[in-house]
Amino acid sequence: MSAAVIDVHGLEKAYGDAPVLRGVDLTVPRGSITALLGSNGAGKTTLVRILATLLRADAGSASVAGFDVATQPAQVRGAISLTGQFAAVDEILSGRENLVLVARLRHVPDPGAVADELLERFSLTEAGGKRVATYSGGMRRRLDIAMSLVGDPPVIFLDEPTTGLDPQGRAEVWRAVGELARQGTTVLLTTQYLEEAEQLADQVAILHEGRVVVNGTIAELKRLLPPARVEYVEKQPTLEEVFLAVVGPVRATAPAGEPAPEATP
Ligand SMILES: Nc1ncnc2c1ncn2[C@@H]1O[C@H](COP(=O)(O)OP(=O)(O)O)[C@@H](O)[C@H]1O
Numbered sequence: 001m002s003a004a005v006i007d008v009h010g011l012e013k014a015y016g017d018a019p020v021l022r023g024v025d026l027t028v029p030r031g032s033i034t035a036l037l038g039s040n041g042a043g044k045t046t047l048v049r050i051l052a053t054l055l056r057a058d059a060g061s062a063s064v065a066g067f068d069v070a071t072q073p074a075q076v077r078g079a080i081s082l083t084g085q086f087a088a089v090d091e092i093l094s095g096r097e098n099l100v101l102v103a104r105l106r107h108v109p110d111p112g113a114v115a116d117e118l119l120e121r122f123s124l125t126e127a128g129g130k131r132v133a134t135y136s137g138g139m140r141r142r143l144d145i146a147m148s149l150v151g152d153p154p155v156i157f158l159d160e161p162t163t164g165l166d167p168q169g170r171a172e173v174w175r176a177v178g179e180l181a182r183q184g185t186t187v188l189l190t191t192q193y194l195e196e197a198e199q200l201a202d203q204v205a206i207l208h209e210g211r212v213v214v215n216g217t218i219a220e221l222k223r224l225l226p227p228a229r230v231e232y233v234e235k236q237p238t239l240e241e242v243f244l245a246v247v248g249p250v251r252a253t254a255p256a257g258e259p260a261p262e263a264t265p
């Protein structure tokens, strides 16, 4: 069995006469979180839609979980789940009802138990009975990710899971994604944020001008550049650290021996 759960060779796609993918090669190892990094319009969604069998490539080949996306689309669909850029939750229903609905649609045994287990895993137990309309952006996106996990698909695509979220919501989603990979799920997520890739991914692929220009671990990528000259500077907190410290902790994340900064009233 190949170690690559997603294997892409020479993939090409144009819209009309505008080429978007010009020969993409990509491998995603089993059980990894791989970040597909690219600026707006780079073709990330296009690539994800081809892998999810929602769009056909013009040339090249791609397999997901051992199935060819062009010739075995039904098997690919059975092995994946796609969470799009815009959360697909039903506002009128509660978080729990959304999960139960998806579990019923996917013919999962004991939908109620599955819903409760996922609410717990994504720290939504308390909010589970409330209407999604009352949820914050981060809660909504966590619910969306929880819904994509119903039925335990081995491969999950997350298309820009944190775009549009505030720093607190982003931190919540990051924790949820980290949780996914700990369970052995293979995750391919797209992002425009370097920091997000660095935080979450063990593998990074950079999509630029229609090709994956680098694909490797963060350590491998860092080795592409010569080490920086060592300079001693006072470490200033990042704006994000300050924001989170003031707005409130998102569950303890301060490493041992390093007290969390005190939130000022
Ligand atoms: N259905 C479409 N028809 C025509 N052009 C499209 C279509 N979808 C995307 N594009 C164009 O293809 C390029 C890549 O889009 P997309 O894959 O959405 O990039 P990303 O997700 O990286 O922002 C963009 O220039 C976009 O305008």
Ligand SMILES: [Mg+2]
Binding pocket: 044, 045, 046, 085, 159, 160
């Ligand atoms: Mg996109």
